[in-house]
Amino acid sequence: MPVKKTPKKPHRRNNLSKEPKSCPANKVRNLQKILALNSVLNSTLELNQLLTVIMRTSAEVMRAEAASLLLIDEGTGELVFRVALGGTGSSLEEKFRVKMGEGIAGTVAKTGKPIVVNDARNDPRFAKRFDNSTGFVTKAILCVPLKAKDKVIGVLQAINPVGRKGFCLSDLDLFQTFAHQAAVAVENAKLHAEIVKQETARQALKIAHEIQQNLLPDLKNHRYGTDLFAKSIPAFDVGGDFYDVAVLDHGRISVILGDVSGKGVPAALYMVRAMSEYRFLAPQAKDPAELLTQLNRKLSEQSFLGMFITMVCLMIDPHTGSVQYSSAGHLPVLTRRAADRSTELLKGPQSVPLGLAPDAPFFLSTVKLEKHDALFLYTDGITEARNRNGKEYTVERLAACVADPAPSAEAYLDRICEDLSRFSSGAEQHDDITALAVIL
Numbered sequence: 001m002p003v004k005k006t007p008k009k010p011h012r013r014n015n016l017s018k019e020p021k022s023c024p025a026n027k028v029r030n031l032q033k034i035l036a037l038n039s040v041l042n043s044t045l046e047l048n049q050l051l052t053v054i055m056r057t058s059a060e061v062m063r064a065e066a067a068s069l070l071l072i073d074e075g076t077g078e079l080v081f082r083v084a085l086g087g088t089g090s091s092l093e094e095k096f097r098v099k100m101g102e103g104i105a106g107t108v109a110k111t112g113k114p115i116v117v118n119d120a121r122n123d124p125r126f127a128k129r130f131d132n133s134t135g136f137v138t139k140a141i142l143c144v145p146l147k148a149k150d151k152v153i154g155v156l157q158a159i160n161p162v163g164r165k166g167f168c169l170s171d172l173d174l175f176q177t178f179a180h181q182a183a184v185a186v187e188n189a190k191l192h193a194e195i196v197k198q199e200t201a202r203q204a205l206k207i208a209h210e211i212q213q214n215l216l217p218d219l220k221n222h223r224y225g226t227d228l229f230a231k232s233i234p235a236f237d238v239g240g241d242f243y244d245v246a247v248l249d250h251g252r253i254s255v256i257l258g259d260v261s262g263k264g265v266p267a268a269l270y271m272v273r274a275m276s277e278y279r280f281l282a283p284q285a286k287d288p289a290e291l292l293t294q295l296n297r298k299l300s301e302q303s304f305l306g307m308f309i310t311m312v313c314l315m316i317d318p319h320t321g322s323v324q325y326s327s328a329g330h331l332p333v334l335t336r337r338a339a340d341r342s343t344e345l346l347k348g349p350q351s352v353p354l355g356l357a358p359d360a361p362f363f364l365s366t367v368k369l370e371k372h373d374a375l376f377l378y379t380d381g382i383t384e385a386r387n388r389n390g391k392e393y394t395v396e397r398l399a400a401c402v403a404d405p406a407p408s409a410e411a412y413l414d415r416i417c418e419d420l421s422r423f424s425s426g427a428e429q430h431d432d433i434t435a436l437a438v439i440l
Contacts, residue, residue, distance in 0.1 A: 045192040054156070054182045062142065062158035062167075062175060070098060070105050071146075071154035071186070079109055079155065096130060103127030104143050108155045114144040114176060118166030142167040144176050146183040153183060208268045209234075215275055217245050220410070224253045226318040229409035230436035231417060233381075233429070240267030241379050241434035244275050246282035251319060254282045254291070257377040257436050258311035259330070261353075270307050274299060274354070288313035288326035289364035292354065296328065300358035308353040312377055314438075321369040321440055326362050329353040331380060334395070336402050338372035343399040374412065375438040376402060381431035382416070388426045397423070409437035 044050050051069055058067035070079040079098040101110045107125050108115050118140045120126045131138050139160050146154040156179045161167055219229050222245075230243045240260030248254055256278060260267040277298045278291075285291035292313055299309065312330040316323050325333060329352055332345040348365035369375070378398065385393040401419045406412040413435055420433065 045189050047186070047189040047193050050185055050189045054185070058156060058158055058175075058178065058182075061178060062171060063162045063164075064142075064158040065160035065162060066136070067159065068105075068157045069146075069154065070109070070157075072109065072152065073097075079105055096133075098127070103130075104141050105155045105157060108143045108145050109152055112145050112147065112152050114172060115141070116143075116167050116172055117141045140166045142171055142175055144172070144179045146179055146186065148183045148187040153186065156182060204265060208265050212242075212268050212271065215272060216242065219245065224318075225251055226253070226316065227409045227439040228253075228255070228437070229413055230257075230434070231413045232432065232434040233417075234432045235381070235429050240271060241381065241432035242271045242275060243377070243434065243436050244278055246279060248283060248315065250317070252315055252317045254285075254288070255314045255316065255377070255436065255438065256311055257330070257379070257434065258309045258354075259379045259381075259432070259434075260309050261307050266307065270309070274309055274311075287324050287364050288315050289362040291315075292326050292328050292351070292362040296354045296360060296362070297358050299355040308355040310353045314375070314377075316375075316438065316440075318440060321371070321373070323367050323369055323375070325365050325367070327351065328362065331378060331383065331395070334376040334378070334399060334402070335367070335369070336374040336376070337370070338374070338405070339370065341403055341405070343403055345395070369440050371440055373440050374402070374409070376412070377436040377438075379432060379434045381429075381433040382420060382435060384431065385420055385424050385429070385433065386427055387424050393420060393423055409439050412437045412439075 044053065055067045055069055058064070058069075068081060070081055072078070073080050076097075077100055079100070081096045081098075098106045098109075100106055104115055104117060104120075104123070104125055104127070106127075115125075117123045117126065120138045120141050121128075126138070126141075130136075137160075142158040142161075144156055145152045146156055156175070158167070158171075158175060161171070216230075216232065224245060224247065228245065232241050232243070234241070240262055241258070242260070243255070243257045246254040258271070258274060260270050260274070262270075274295070277295055281291055281294050281298075285294060292311065295311075309328070310330040311328045312325065312333060313327075314323055314325045314333070325346060325348065327348065327350050329350060332347065334343060334345055336343050346365070346367055349363040351362045352360045376398070383393055383395045383398060387393075397419075398416065401416055402412055406415060416435055417433075
């Protein structure tokens with residue numbers, strides 16, 4: 001007895017049950033379009049230009065009134081309208097944000113699956129607030145995810161097919177293929193932008209490094225009436241440590257060593273400002289405390305990203321051995337006496353770092369040195385340098401390092417750097433290393 005077959009129910013797919021399937025002619029035509037689109041998407045690596053190309057091409061290929069592209073903001077997790085072309089939809093550029101799961105676009109971004117809606121107004125997922133704010137009337141939407149390495153990076157939408165009531169299956173196949181190519185192109189453009197950004201930053205750091213090095217005084221080829229030398233090793237391309245020397249009246253010299261809070265280009269820029277102000281003020285100041293007072297007022301007039309500077313300032317008379325000094329929250333100066341090879345830290349009242357309080361007081365101290373006595377100014381990049389076990393170098397080790405005599409200020413600093421290198425071998429340098437030595 002023959003078995004009567006039950007007729008199969010028609011397959012429904014995304015509101016397309018009544019639409020015709022793609023015919024062979026359509027497949028051939030679509031394949032030709034896809035091949036042609038490769039060259040279009042590879043025409044630029046500039047992200048904004050690429051997004052515009054994708055939108056223009058989407059509208060043309062899908063024969064739609066408008067097209068929109070939404071990329072996921074990694075910071076907020078929201079979808080952002082990056083570009084929108086066609087009719088009133090062009091006003092959507094960089095204007096709207098869509099939460100994940102909101103509307104057709106948010107649903108596609110959340111699920112990673114395409115949606116075709118040919119009666120948008122009656123679809124509960126449709127978010128009407130965009131049409132209401134622009135006056136644009138959305139009738140049909142074809143929305144597909146943009147995926148890169150199986151990760152959704154955004155969605156692509158074609159809106160209102162021209163001369164047709166709705167989108168069909170062949171439209172969906174074509175748009176998904178196009179979206180895959182577009183996602184690869186977008187990721188390549190992002191990668192290119194990141195490379196360009198890194199190269200630009202590298203060039204900026206290089207220029208900042210050159211400016212900083214040119215601004216620091218050449219102590220080796222300049223005579224100040226005493227043996228004076230400095231070394232600075234930034235932890236990054238540019239650092240926040242600095243030093244300077246100014247010639248005063250009656251053969252005296254002014255010496256500063258400072259440490260800017262922060263690192264990189266901002267610290268270098270603040271350093272440049274501080275050194276410029278110092279060079280203008282130093283010849284006019286009667287002593288280090290007055291100089292720091294004036295410098296502090298200048299730096300406090302306009303705060304620079306909340307930065308501040310610790311600094312020690314000396315005024316040295318090589319003929320008499322008199323040394324005046326004042327400190328703005330900096331580490332104490334280390335002295336070495338030639339007569340008995342003893343070392344000690346110069347004591348004196350401390351004040352706050354520069355740039356924090358415009359009316360802060362600064363205090364003056366004085367010490368008398370003899371012939372061949374030495375002074376050492378340094379930053380915490382030396383005393384707080386750590387070895388592989390996390391142990392700090394300390395000021396006590398620095399004092400022991402300079403206890404034995406050296407033929408020159410440069411030789412003392414070479415010894416310090418060599419000892420520090422041995423101590424911290426295998427450990428990463430986390431802070432700028434700067435020291436200055438003076439031998440009377």
